[in-house]
Amino acid sequence: MGDAVLFLKNNLSDNFAVYFLPLYILGGRPVAILSGQMLGFKAFFLLPVVVMLDTLQIPLFYYVFDTISNVRFIKKIHEKAAKKEMRIRKSRLFLWLSLLGAPGVITITMLPLKGCGMWSGVFLSKILKLRKVMSYPLLITGSVLGCLLILGVGEAILKFMEAL
16 A cells, blocks of 8 residues: 555645545545545645545435335345345444444444445434434534544554654
8 A cells, every 4th residue: 555655646646636536435534534644635634525525425325225226237236235234234333333322323434444434324324213414413423533533543653654
């Protein structure tokens, strides 16, 4: 990953969207934030960008969970979502977070682990039958806290690298 970040820094550092959006889409919040920090972007710039991208996902995920069509492509997406849903439902972490209720939505959204994030946060809020009016602020709060957590880890890594 270090080589990829150096390549991006040397070749694309002037074009933030060219590398940041693919990193966000393919690697998620942790990869995008950490690589942005490695490229020299500050937390006050990265935080609003990532929270905005996370927030834009919420209606998309609600739409996917709420509507299923007879289109073959949508059926395949639904089958993949159903498999992921069953895996998530069986995990101990998800069961524990569902017992927490609304704070569980914040927690699952903020965790930088595989299987956590906005998709799982929307899914948990649907299972808990939270209204969108209540779940949007919870999901956005989880996004902000998750970004701050990753930014803190990134700052620690940068300080450690400078000390070497």
